[in-house]
Amino acid sequence: xxxxxxxxxIADVAEKANVSAMTVSRVLNxxxxxxxxxxxxxxxxxxxxxxxxxxxxxxxxxxxTLKIGVVVPSISSAYFGExxxxxxxxxxxxxxxxxxxxxAVDSRREHAVMDLFEEDRVDGVVVLSSHLxxxxxxxxxxxxxxxxxxxxxxxxxxxxxxxxxxxxxxxMAVKHLQQAGCKCLGYIGLAIETYAGRERHDMFIRACEEVxxxxxxxxxxxxxxxxxGLAARRLFKRVPETDGLICFNDExxxxxLRVCFELQRRVPEDVAIVGFDxxxxxxxxxxxxxxxxxxxxxxxxxxxxxxxxxxxxxxxxTRDEVVLEHELVVRESAP
Amino acid sequence: xxxxxxxxxIADVAEKANVSAMTVSRVLNxxxxxxxxxxxxxxxxxxxxxxxxxxxxxxxxxxxTLKIGVVVPSISSAYFGExxxxxxxxxxxxxxxxxxxxxAVDSRREHAVMDLFEEDRVDGVVVLSSHLxxxxxxxxxxxxxxxxxxxxxxxxxxxxxxxxxxxxxxxMAVKHLQQAGCKCLGYIGLAIETYAGRERHDMFIRACEEVxxxxxxxxxxxxxxxxxGLAARRLFKRVPETDGLICFNDExxxxxLRVCFELQRRVPEDVAIVGFDxxxxxxxxxxxxxxxxxxxxxxxxxxxxxxxxxxxxxxxxTRDEVVLEHELVVRESAP
DNA sequence: CTGTTAGCGCTTTCAG
DNA sequence: CTGAAAGCGCTAACAG
Numbered sequence: 294x295x296x297x298x299x300x301x302x303i304a305d306v307a308e309k310a311n312v313s314a315m316t317v318s319r320v321l322n323x324x325x326x327x328x329x330x331x332x333x334x335x336x337x338x339x340x341x342x343x344x345x346x347x348x349x350x351x352x353x354x355x356x357x358t359l360k361i362g363v364v365v366p367s368i369s370s371a372y373f374g375e376x377x378x379x380x381x382x383x384x385x386x387x388x389x390x391x392x393x394x395x396x397a398v399d400s401r402r403e404h405a406v407m408d409l410f411e412e413d414r415v416d417g418v419v420v421l422s423s424h425l426x427x428x429x430x431x432x433x434x435x436x437x438x439x440x441x442x443x444x445x446x447x448x449x450x451x452x453x454x455x456x457x458x459x460x461x462x463x464x465m466a467v468k469h470l471q472q473a474g475c476k477c478l479g480y481i482g483l484a485i486e487t488y489a490g491r492e493r494h495d496m497f498i499r500a501c502e503e504v505x506x507x508x509x510x511x512x513x514x515x516x517x518x519x520x521x522g523l524a525a526r527r528l529f530k531r532v533p534e535t536d537g538l539i540c541f542n543d544e545x546x547x548x549x550l551r552v553c554f555e556l557q558r559r560v561p562e563d564v565a566i567v568g569f570d571x572x573x574x575x576x577x578x579x580x581x582x583x584x585x586x587x588x589x590x591x592x593x594x595x596x597x598x599x600x601x602x603x604x605x606x607x608x609x610x611t612r613d614e615v616v617l618e619h620e621l622v623v624r625e626s627a628p
Numbered sequence: 629x630x631x632x633x634x635x636x637x638i639a640d641v642a643e644k645a646n647v648s649a650m651t652v653s654r655v656l657n658x659x660x661x662x663x664x665x666x667x668x669x670x671x672x673x674x675x676x677x678x679x680x681x682x683x684x685x686x687x688x689x690x691x692x693t694l695k696i697g698v699v700v701p702s703i704s705s706a707y708f709g710e711x712x713x714x715x716x717x718x719x720x721x722x723x724x725x726x727x728x729x730x731x732a733v734d735s736r737r738e739h740a741v742m743d744l745f746e747e748d749r750v751d752g753v754v755v756l757s758s759h760l761x762x763x764x765x766x767x768x769x770x771x772x773x774x775x776x777x778x779x780x781x782x783x784x785x786x787x788x789x790x791x792x793x794x795x796x797x798x799x800m801a802v803k804h805l806q807q808a809g810c811k812c813l814g815y816i817g818l819a820i821e822t823y824a825g826r827e828r829h830d831m832f833i834r835a836c837e838e839v840x841x842x843x844x845x846x847x848x849x850x851x852x853x854x855x856x857g858l859a860a861r862r863l864f865k866r867v868p869e870t871d872g873l874i875c876f877n878d879e880x881x882x883x884x885l886r887v888c889f890e891l892q893r894r895v896p897e898d899v900a901i902v903g904f905d906x907x908x909x910x911x912x913x914x915x916x917x918x919x920x921x922x923x924x925x926x927x928x929x930x931x932x933x934x935x936x937x938x939x940x941x942x943x944x945x946t947r948d949e950v951v952l953e954h955e956l957v958v959r960e961s962a963p
Numbered sequence: 964c965t966g967t968t969a970g971c972g973c974t975t976t977c978a979g
Numbered sequence: 980c981t982g983a984a985a986g987c988g989c990t991a992a993c994a995g
Contacts, residue, residue, distance in 0.1 A: 300749075302972055313982045318974065326980055348747045349687045350972035353987050358684060360727075368716065369709030378703050381730045385737075390748065392695075393728040395716045402720075412683045413725065414635075519908055544908065551912040573854055573879065577886040579914050637988055648966050653990060661964055685988035688971045967994075972987105979982080 301344040310338040321346060352414070361602065362392045362410035362418040364403060366487070367518065371572035372542065372591060373421055376443070379595025380419060387603055389416070398484065400424045407433035417602045420445050420452075424486045439605035441598045444488045453601035455594065455615045459492035460499065462585050462619035466539050466567045467500040469583075469621055473565050473628065475537030478506055480513045481524045481549060483541045493541055493569070521548025529556060536564055537627070543568035543575045546582055550626065565627035569619070580625030588618050636679040645673040656681060687749070696937065697727045697745035697753040699738060701822070702853065706907035707877065707926060708756055711778070714930025715754060722938055724751070733819065733853075735759045742768035752937045755780050755787075759821045774940035776933045779823045788936040790929065790950045794827035795834065797920050797954035801874050801902045802835040804918075804956055808900050808963065810872030813841055815848045816859045816884060818876045828876055828904070856883025864891060871899055872962070878903035878910045881917055885961065900962035904954070915960030923953050 303321070307314040312331060319325040320335040327335075338344075352358040361384055365373050381391050392415060396403040403425055410418055417439035423430050427446035434440040434452045441453035470478060480497040483490045494513065501508040511532050516524035521544060529535060529552075540546035546568030553560045560566055560580050568575060571586035587594060597615060604610045638656070642649045647666060654660040655670040662670075673679075687693040696719055700708050716726050727750060731738040738760055745753055752774035758765050762781035769775040769787045776788035805813055815832040818825045829848065836843040846867050851859035856879060864870060864887075875881035881903030888895050895901055895915055903910060906921035922929060932950060939945045 303974095304972075314973080315975095315983085316981060319981090322974090328980065331980085345743070345746045347688075347749060347972055349684060349693060349749050350987090351974075352684045353682075353688050353989090354972080354974040356987075368703070368713050369706070371704070371706065371709075374704030374706075374709045378730055378732070381703065381728065382732065385729065390727050390729070390744070392725050393716065394720065394725070395713055397713075397717065408680070409725065411680045414682060414684050522912070547909055547912040551914065551916075554914050574882055574909050577857070577882040578912075579886065579889050581886075638990095639988075649988090650967080650990080651965060654965085657990085659990095663964065666964085682988055685971090686990075688973090689988080689990045691971075965995085968992090970991085971989090975984105975986085977982105977984085979980105 300347070301342045302347070303344075306335065306338050306342060306344050309342065310335050356414075358414050358416055359388055360390050360392050360413065360415045361599075362394070362406075362413065362415040363421070364394050364396060364406050364410075364418065364423070365421045366396050366398050366424065368393070368395050370518070370542075371544065371574070372570045375591035376421065376595035376598075379590075379592035379597075380599045381595075382592075383596045383599035383603075387599075389603070396424065398424060400486070404429075411436055417441070417606050419443070419598050419602055422487045422489060424484075439602055441602045441605070443594065443598055446488050450613070453598070453605055453610065453613060453615075455598055455601070455617060456488065457492075457587070457617045457619065459489065460496045462569075463493060463496035463500045463539070464503070465619065465621045466585060467497070467504060467506070469623070470537035470539070470565055470567065470627060471504055471506065473537070473561070475565055476506075477532065477534045478508065478512060478537040478539065479528045479532060479535040480508075481521060481528065481538065481540045481545050482513065482515050483518060483545070485515065490541070497539060516545065518542075518544060519548070521545030522552045523548075525549035525552040526556075529558070538564055538566045540566065540568045543570045543572045543582055543584055546584070546626075547574070547578060550578060550580070550582065561625065561627050567621075567627050571622055575622075576624060578626070583624045583627035584622050585619035586622045588620050635682070636677045637682070638679075641670065641673050641677060641679050644677065645670050691749075693749050693751055694723055695725050695727050695748065695750045696934075697729070697741075697748065697750040698756070699729050699731060699741050699745075699753065699758070700756045701731050701733050701759065703728070703730050705853070706879065706909070707905045710926035711756065711930035711933075714925075714927035714932075715934045716930075717927075718931045718934035718938075722934075724938070731759065733759060735821070739764075746771055752776070752941050754778070754933050754937055757822045757824060759819075774937055776937040776940070778929065778933055781823050785948070788933070788940055788945065788948060788950075790933055790936070790952060791823065792827075792922070792952045792954065794824065795831045797904075798828060798831035798835045798874070799838070800954065800956045801920060802832070802839060802841070804958070805872035805874070805900055805902065805962060806839055806841065808872070808896070810900055811841075812867065812869045813843065813847060813872040813874065814863045814867060814870040815843075816856060816863065816873065816875045816880050817848065817850045818853060818880070819850065825876070832874060851880070853877075853879060854883075856880030857887045858883075860884035860887040861891075864893070873899055873901045875901065875903045878905045878907045878917055878919055881919070881961075882909070882913060885913060885915070885917065896960065896962050902956075902962050906957055910957075911959060913961070918959045918962035919957050920954035921957045923955050
């Protein structure tokens, strides 16, 4: 391995500027006191030498890394991608960097990531839609200086907690479809190891029962994130009379929409479809997708998570919990 | 700020295990020699104490951080999201972590990111679709131990270089539309500060001229990444006879598709549309989108970048350049 | 096979 | 306002 490119150190700057390392450090951090004259001089020498402080050394000395670990099941999901952008922006503005790990929906990988974040001495972690059971996730979070989770099961009090009220959302979807005249609803879900996966599944059943629509396991099919189309086919085969479909997210809904087109089931006349998330492409589909959208933008959700985390790191945490609500965006697929 | 959670150090383990710190270090890294007996004992004590090595300290001592800086214009883009997943996976498998920064298409931010990566002493950087001029980007990359860029302008020899042959791709698109009977082509592009943005723009003009289709600035419109629909409207207003449309990417194409629906221009009968990237949703659109897809999957592109970078870090770089080719995926929007 | 010494580059603390 | 000394937790290099 090639030698690390030799970099200028504080000592180099100190020598050339004829001051002590401490003076350089003080100027660098604008902390402590020094004359304006030395300040100018030191800054000048720094620029001249092209000095870049070594954050690794600083981290070791201060026990702060200014790094935040972020775990996500899938970077390429339209939903997570937006949330991550919001998180990254706020962290950046506050001088923090994001160490991003993709679990690829693999809980062993998630275990390993949580361990590594400990070794990296990150100042805090943000976890999106964990696939770990609540107690296991919690035991990792306890070891961190600060943590915020979005749509995860965790023991109370150990992390900032942002989550969606899935019962309320699902009721909106089910009632909307019922009012549109649907008699037989179907649900296409994702793996149920996550909070949202489990909640949407369970709340679909509950919401249907509440309004007197009969459901059984026949009306429900679980699929991988890009297999919405196949799942819809299976569902229509099993329950041909399905006339309303709720999908875990808009990607799955898009697959279902396409399959309806292929099977010549008209949307919304024969089947009405509702998705979740209102991803960018949802309104561009034909028919445009009716969907449950968070009242807070996805980017803002990520930003809130970042702010909560930074508050917790600095010990001035105000809120411990933020409940997110969906609103129904009525478009052509389920008017 | 709350005190750093007190963590076990190698010294603690050494003391409890009645050996020197070096012995613990050797066992930890499985490097150097030690008896099986001490190994067992040390490992046992480590587990007992819940010891986690401090990577910050290790980085300072070894001058290796096992961190890679990755810069991307927009995490939430369907294309970049997939590439990033590939990069992250390979880095992870090789023991590296990804420090991810989103420039939000802001070149000042990109400057700042490149500076910060230097201070973080990352072992290498991957840059996706930089918005910086070639010479500026190059001067940053020179300071890094290793670098790989995807679709960026850089001076030769200073970074691994992965890029697409845009002339070839654009020729395929233009010829395909011409053969389908289109007489008046339009192009909807993205900001031209990036390699692909500029190339697709220029090569569209060139490819049209080659096959004898007349183009002028009227046939071309530039827009923001989520404004494809608006751009299409403007184009149709300006050049109503447009009967073939090439879009910088599939998100833009989806917007154009939707606008055609709203304007009652039939696709492909009245207007044929071709996109780029073959994002997951492209084939789910109605009509399904004809698009230029990389022969290498997006995830694999990211993985190749990661592998190239690791090779360069370890000084055994084989390839300096990888040229990516598109293939035309013919679907309903331009059969 | 194991221990000792001396840093890595910075900051904290205490003196002046 | 400035400097000297010590140490963050680990490992390279040398001894034994």
